[in-house]
Amino acid sequence: MSTPIQIALTPGEPAGIGPDIVIEFAQQYREYDLVVIADPDVLLSRAKQRGQSLQIIPYNSACSVESGKVGTLKVLPLSTTTPVIPGQLNPNNVAYILNCLQRGVIGCLNKEFSALVTGPIHKEVINQAGIAFTGHTEFLAQACNTSQVVMMLATSGLRVALATTHLPLSQVSQAITYEGLINTIEILHDSLQQDFGISHPKILICGLNPHAGEGGYLGDEEIKTIIPVLEKLQARGMNLIGPLPADTLFVPKYLEQADAVLAMYHDQGLPVLKHLGFGQAVNITLGLPIIRTSVDHGTALELAGTGKVNIGSLDTAIKTALYMAKNRQQYRNIH
Incomplete structure (x- = not known):
């Protein structure tokens, strides 16, 4: 029996293009359920700066799965510590970045979400905040208690x-x-x-x-x-x-x-x-108990808020997560 597929998305570094590509992505219709784990104020402020309309739909884990309408985002709200300035890294917001990731992992582990898609992060600023960090891959392995x-x-x-x-x-x-x-x-x-x-x-x-x-x-x-x-x-x-x-x-x-x-x-x-x-x-x-995909590019701080972004990799990451979630569901039903 197939269960509805719901994808969690973390935009990553809030001062980079993560919020931009998510907002740009929201401008197209989606036939699947996407939950963005982020600060709604960051998304709304960035959309205003870009001259784009955006409607935030508060996420409720008990609500039914719904398709994504153009110009809307379903958001599971977590708050930044310090106001975000596009293009300017701030170590004070590192905890927010990691909290978003941790919430996505927990949601996937407890089957609330079918997969996790991650936006770009900036490793240097995380280390500047005093947290030893080598990348998403290693962080997720530790969060999922996976040895390899x-x-x-x-x-x-x-x-x-x-x-x-x-x-x-x-x-x-x-x-x-x-x-x-x-x-x-x-x-x-x-x-x-x-x-x-x-x-x-x-x-x-x-x-x-x-x-x-x-x-x-x-x-x-x-x-x-x-x-x-x-x-x-x-x-x-x-x-x-x-x-x-x-x-x-x-x-x-x-x-x-x-x-x-x-x-x-x-x-x-x-x-x-x-x-x-x-x-x-x-x-x-690969090798996690959850499905995780990510964009193949960095934070591109110089492009944050400019509107000059390409959502091709984000689109590919989400479509791949959907494909993998459907295949894994089918595989487990058979085996």
Whole structure:
């Protein structure tokens, strides 16, 4: 039995373009239920600055699911600590940002929401507020009490997951371990089945070194770690191809038949994806007990309040969250 799908959205840094893209997005009709977790005064003030009309509908968890009318937003209100000035970061509002995120997580964990979509945040100002923060991915993993998650970006025709995320390049090799890589591939494989409806996913695996190690002459991580992991998982029936040299993997010959690529580090796979689909890509956190997607861009402080924003990535993030929520619901009904 399918339950109504309701998506929670956190705009992120209030001084950035998060409120702008949410307001712009509200100007189109929506056939699904969207709940924005934010300060209504910030949204109304930004809409006024942009010269756009906006009607706030207070969120009530007991109310029935309704379609989104043009120019309206259903808002679960949380208040900023300090008045927001577009383009000017303020550490005093960091607690508000994290409270919005935490409320979205709680709502997803208790099935109030079907998925969480997050807007852009500014890591530096959060750290300036005295809170150790490396990113959404790590924060959500801790909030969900999840030991390992996988970061994946997707755009039309390409999904790229990462074996390591925000690490200095000098630490990547040491971070790629036998058990860690097995867990990463299992999380990716399971998500492609449950969230994307792919019964037997084909995953391409990048090598770490140039030419995938050249038989050990350009590094031995492939021989010592990556190949043994692939052999073990292939024996369990997973369709894994690799390790392949990253400089020749991202070509139609390979990608046309693949459901996802696993890159070994952040800048190995993401430049290709962003070149292909920047502005139309989505960041997805795999391995959480909840569905989480995000825009693929930053806060763009200089554009806040100007009206010069592109909602392509937000639109993609919301549509992906809906798609994943429907697939996961169907998968669980079958299994």
